[in-house]
Amino acid sequence: MHTFFQRIHQFLGFLLSTTIFIIIVNSISGLYLDDSEPEISIQLNKIHEFKNNARTDRAVIGFDLHADFTSTFNWNVKQIFVFVTAEYQPEGRGKSEVVIWDHIIRSKEEAVLDLVDQKNKYVLVDYENDLRGQIINLTVNWDVMPLNGFLRLKKHGKTQFTLPEKI
C-alpha cells in the first residue's frame, strides 16, 4: 500500500512543516521574552593618549564598564555582541559613531562584565580629522543575536567627556 519512497516522503514532509512551525514560534517568543533592562554603567577613566600620527589625530582612552547581561539571556539567545561607541556631532556635519571596543558574550556564566581602565581596541579616529575639542558620548550598545529569529540592537548608558583642544 505504502511504498518506501512514500513513507520517506511523508516523514520528510512532516519534519519540514514541524521545523518551520518551531522556527516561527521561537522567533516570535524571542521578541516577547526579552523586556528586562540589563544593569549598565560606563565611565571615562582617563584619556591615555591624544596624538597626531601620520597627519591624523588619534585618541586612546580608558573607560570603566560594569554591566550585567544575565537577564538578557533566554532560550533564544545565542550570543550578545557588546560594543562601546564614541558618538559626537562635528560642526557642519551629521552625527558620527565610531566603535572603539567590542566583546562577544556567549553564555550566562560570562555575562557579567567588570572592566577597569579598559583601553580601546580600535583607535578613535575621525573621518575628517576633526576630533580636537569635540564633546564625545561614550555609549554601551549590544546586539542580541538569536538562535533563530530577529536580531535586536539596543543601547544604554552614556557618559560624556571633552577631548582637549590642543595636542
Place this chain on the structure above:
Amino acid sequence: MEAISELLSKLLKVEREDLPKKLRTYIRIGIAISVTVFIWNTLRVIMDCDGPVVVVLSESMEPGFYRGDILFVRNNKDPLKAGEIIVFKVKHQEIPIVHRVISTNIDSSGQEYILTKGDNNLVDDRSLYSVIKPQLWLRREEIEGTVYGYIPFVGMFTILFSYFIFIFLIYFDYYFGYFLRRIS
C-alpha cells in the same frame, strides 16, 4: 483540439494516452517555479533590496554566523547605525559581503561614509574595498541592506543543492505535486 494533442504528443515523444499525465507533471513544475519566482520578487519589492535572503559563505562573522546560515536582509532609507550587520557589494567584486558596521560618518552634503569589519577578522575591511584603486570608506550606494533575521544551517541545503541540483528538482516536483493533489 485533436491536432494540438497530436502535435504535443509528437513534441514530447509520448503516447497519446500518456499525454495528460506528462502534461500535468510539466504544469506542476511550472507552478512550482512561478510560485518561487513570485515570492522572491515580492520580497525584493517589500524589502527594497536586491537579495532579500542571503546564505553565509565565509567564516568572517563566526561565532555569530556560520557557513550555510540564512540571513534576511532589508533596506531602509535611515542612516546606518554602528553595530548593524550589513550586506555590501563593492564595484568589480562578484560576491556580496556580510559584515558589521564599526564606524559611520555623514559629511556636509549628507553622504554617508561607512567602515565595516567581520567579527572574526582582526582588521577592518579596507583591503576588501580596494579592489582596483584604494578606497577607505564604503558609500551608501554600495550597501544592499541590513540583516534583521537569522535562521541557522538551512542554507547548507542550497550549497549542497548547487552540487546536486538534479535531485533537488525531482524532489521539488514530487513535493509540490503532493500538495496539489491534496488540494484538488
